Amino acid sequence: MATHEARTLQIAIQRTWNDVYDYASIPENLPEWASGLTSALQKSGDEWLADGPAGKLRLRFAPPNKFGVLDHWVTTETGEKVYIPLRVVANGGSSEVIFTLFRLPGMDDEKFAADAAWVKRDLQRLKDVLEAQLIE
Template sequence: MATHEARTLEISIRRNWHDVYDYASVPENLPTWASGLTSGLQKSGNEWLADGPAGKLRLRFAPINEFGVLDHWVTTETGEDVYIPLRVVANGENCEVLFTLFRLPGMDDEKFAADAAWVNRDLQKLKDLLEAQLIV
């Protein structure tokens, strides 16, 4: 199995890490900040089904934990499994959200940069929601 190029994207959020984790760990909240899950999110056994820009998706999430781990796996319509490491890390009274983006096989520089920009927009949306105190 080959090693993929990876880029860790991060954003600081002026909220306690528990608040951020408690919000981001609820699958039903994903469509409010993760634009790759546009609609149709519904539970199906141990997975979640969603409609994304590239078609139907199946999602599995790391169990709720006390370490800020929000890892998840996305299976595309074509059967490709994409692992997404995602963490919320305490930083004083606030926190950092860290998303590791892997360059998938066949992904050129332009697509990798576009995916990174997409993730950064989603992280910014999460930050905006939580810092505006819209989420308690």
């Protein structure tokens, strides 16, 4: 089994890790900050169905936990399975959200960089949404 190149992307959010986890662990909140999904997210058994830029997606999420683990698995229309490790950890009274991006087989440098930029935008959106809630 081959090891994939990985890039770790993270962002600090001025909210407690519990606040971030409580918000980000609700699948219905994903379309508000994860731009790869639309509002057509719906539960189907143990999975969630969504529309993404490349077609229909099936998502499975880590069970609720007290460790900040937000891992999820995405299956594309073509049957490709993508594992997405995602964590929220305490950093003082704030938190860090840590996303591990794997380079998938056949992914060139340009596509890997584009995916990393996409994840960074989504993490920034998550930060903006959660920190705006402090102001309201």
